[in-house]
Amino acid sequence: MTGSDDNLWQGDVEKLKGLVSERALTGETMVLNMGPQHPSTHGVLRLLLELDGETVVTCVPDIGYLHTGIEKNMESKRYEQSIVMTDRMDYLSPMGNNLVYCLAMEKLIDLDVPPRAQVIRVLLSELTRINSHLVWLGTHALDIGAMSVFLYCFRERERLLDIFEMVSGQRMMSTYFRPGGVWRDVPAEFEPAVRDFINYFPPRVDDYEKLLTNNPLWLDRTQGIGFISADDAIRYGCSGPTLRGSGVNWDIRKALPYSGYENFDFDVPLGQHGDVYDRYLIRIEEMRQSLRIVEQALDKLPDGPVRSNNRKYVPPPRSELGQSMEAVIHHFKLWTEGFRPPVGEVYQRIESPRGELGCYLVSDGEPKPWRVHFRTPSFIHLSVLPLMSKDHLIADLVGIIGSVDIVLGDCDR
Amino acid sequence: MKVKLTMMWKDALESLVKSPATQRYPFVRLSAPDQLRSKLHWNLENCTGCGLCAKDCPADAIKIIVLDKKAKRFVFRYQVDHCTFCSQCVVSCRQDCLSMANNEWELAALNKDKFTVYYGHASDVESVMEDESDAENGEPAGV
Numbered sequence: 001m002t003g004s005d006d007n008l009w010q011g012d013v014e015k016l017k018g019l020v021s022e023r024a025l026t027g028e029t030m031v032l033n034m035g036p037q038h039p040s041t042h043g044v045l046r047l048l049l050e051l052d053g054e055t056v057v058t059c060v061p062d063i064g065y066l067h068t069g070i071e072k073n074m075e076s077k078r079y080e081q082s083i084v085m086t087d088r089m090d091y092l093s094p095m096g097n098n099l100v101y102c103l104a105m106e107k108l109i110d111l112d113v114p115p116r117a118q119v120i121r122v123l124l125s126e127l128t129r130i131n132s133h134l135v136w137l138g139t140h141a142l143d144i145g146a147m148s149v150f151l152y153c154f155r156e157r158e159r160l161l162d163i164f165e166m167v168s169g170q171r172m173m174s175t176y177f178r179p180g181g182v183w184r185d186v187p188a189e190f191e192p193a194v195r196d197f198i199n200y201f202p203p204r205v206d207d208y209e210k211l212l213t214n215n216p217l218w219l220d221r222t223q224g225i226g227f228i229s230a231d232d233a234i235r236y237g238c239s240g241p242t243l244r245g246s247g248v249n250w251d252i253r254k255a256l257p258y259s260g261y262e263n264f265d266f267d268v269p270l271g272q273h274g275d276v277y278d279r280y281l282i283r284i285e286e287m288r289q290s291l292r293i294v295e296q297a298l299d300k301l302p303d304g305p306v307r308s309n310n311r312k313y314v315p316p317p318r319s320e321l322g323q324s325m326e327a328v329i330h331h332f333k334l335w336t337e338g339f340r341p342p343v344g345e346v347y348q349r350i351e352s353p354r355g356e357l358g359c360y361l362v363s364d365g366e367p368k369p370w371r372v373h374f375r376t377p378s379f380i381h382l383s384v385l386p387l388m389s390k391d392h393l394i395a396d397l398v399g400i401i402g403s404v405d406i407v408l409g410d411c412d413r
Numbered sequence: 414m415k416v417k418l419t420m421m422w423k424d425a426l427e428s429l430v431k432s433p434a435t436q437r438y439p440f441v442r443l444s445a446p447d448q449l450r451s452k453l454h455w456n457l458e459n460c461t462g463c464g465l466c467a468k469d470c471p472a473d474a475i476k477i478i479v480l481d482k483k484a485k486r487f488v489f490r491y492q493v494d495h496c497t498f499c500s501q502c503v504v505s506c507r508q509d510c511l512s513m514a515n516n517e518w519e520l521a522a523l524n525k526d527k528f529t530v531y532y533g534h535a536s537d538v539e540s541v542m543e544d545e546s547d548a549e550n551g552e553p554a555g556v
Binding site: 170175315332336 | 420445447448450465469471499500501504505
């Protein structure tokens with residue numbers, strides 16, 4: 001479909017001005033549409049590609065195919081009611097989304113979180129990170145052509161989903177973290193299940209590495225592909241493994257600790273070359289480091305309540321309802337009107353599996369937020385795709401998309 | 414390379430003699446964990462008709478239809494296809510009359526009518542359903 005031949009190009013060529021080069025308008029290069037229904041675009045991402053033969057000249061990401069209006073919808077719901085919607089943004093890291101929203105809410109109303117709940121939150125967030133990286137590794141390897149890794153990753157992920165189901169009652173849409181703590185305490189069988197996973201998982205990561213890390217085919221497809229320099233990565237606002245792949249030591253868990261991450265001992269892996277291969281190595285190492293955190297969290301899991309005792313914001317336990325009139329009043333008030341946070345705005349960020357996930361909350365003193373905005377890593381990382389894919393072959397583009405680990409639900413809110 | 418092959422052979426040989434990792438669903442049905450949040454159930458005995466559950470539901474899946482508050486004639490309309498299974502209603506209910514089953518997770522249906530569930534006395538449910546079908550057909554309620 002060349003720009004010069006109106007019979008072939010169905011769209012309006014004028015609209016492409018500014019997006020593609022002049023060469024496309026004269027028909028020298030070809031404009032090709034990739035997605036939104038494409039197995040390697042990890043969701044409904046559409047890429048408008050300008051190709052010179054098989055080489056990518058320009059790549060323009062087009063989003064909006066999964067727009068759910070979650071942010072706008074949150075404005076019409078009370079603070080607590082919206083937690084259920086955060087699960088559905090980044091569907092590979094539902095606990096991370098719960099966490100950032102709850103932390104923002106707790107910052108706004110200055111609510112305490114008991115130590116046991118803090119540790120449970122960290123533990124489950126790290127298991128979620130492993131879960132997300134497993135899906136990433138499986139699909140990324142599948143895109144590049146390694147089929148068996150996909151099956152292994154999903155086999156391990158099944159155990160994690162069983163743990164999430166055991167804890168929260170749902171495999172994916174957990175809605176488990178609530179303001180002031182977690183929904184309910186973990187069951188007795190939780191600890192043995194996690195211990196079992198801690199013993200089971202490290203040899204599996206070694207297996208993935210055996211299959212991929214020194215595999216000549218894998219090296220050919222990933223080394224030197226999708227390069228981004230440290231300066232560019234910072235300038236474009238990259239975060240997470242995409243930023244650390246370029247050698248920038250920035251992990252929010254270390255730099256701006258939240259939920260007690262400062263009490264855990266873990267390393268932040270860094271890359272050197274900023275290519276697809278380095279980003280792969282970092283995520284593999286992150287799985288090991290996450291497991292270290294999980295083990296420490298399980299060892300130091302303190303006893304005690306899992307939800308704050310502040311009755312202004314947190315409902316009383318059911319056992320109190322039959323005994324205390326005050327508890328009944330708190331319960332009724334909280335579930336009919338909700339709580340009224342002070343007027344103000346907060347921004348809270350966490351290190352999600354994909355990078356910096358931020359939640360911006362504006363309160364006008366009413367029970368419903370005036371504005372909720374999420375700064376999601378997938379959206380930011382889409383903007384570096386044109387830079388990373390320039391002058392690469394179209395076959396490598398698939399590997400590059402996989403290496404920045406985008407989730408379109410996270411991108412379109 | 415040898416190490417890699419050893420690992421793959423070991424996996425392949427083990428898989429040959431092991432029973433399959435998958436279950437023969439629907440012939441064999443695994444039990445779900447106790448904490449699973451699936452279909453919502455309502456117990457009329459304790460309900461006061463306060464409507465907190467309906468008010469707190471983020472998905473508008475619940476409606477309490479009050480026929481006679483004094484005689485405790487309530488009908489609980491639950492729309493399974495709207496429900497997000499967050500269990501907010503179970504937390505909100507002061508009288509503990511809502512619960513989420515842990516074994517009714519096969520909720521798919523070919524007919525959309527099956528997604529609307531009515532709980533309450535049979536006669537009350539019947540009259541509410543009649544009224545609702547009349548309203549759908551454009552006739553005034555109670556005709």
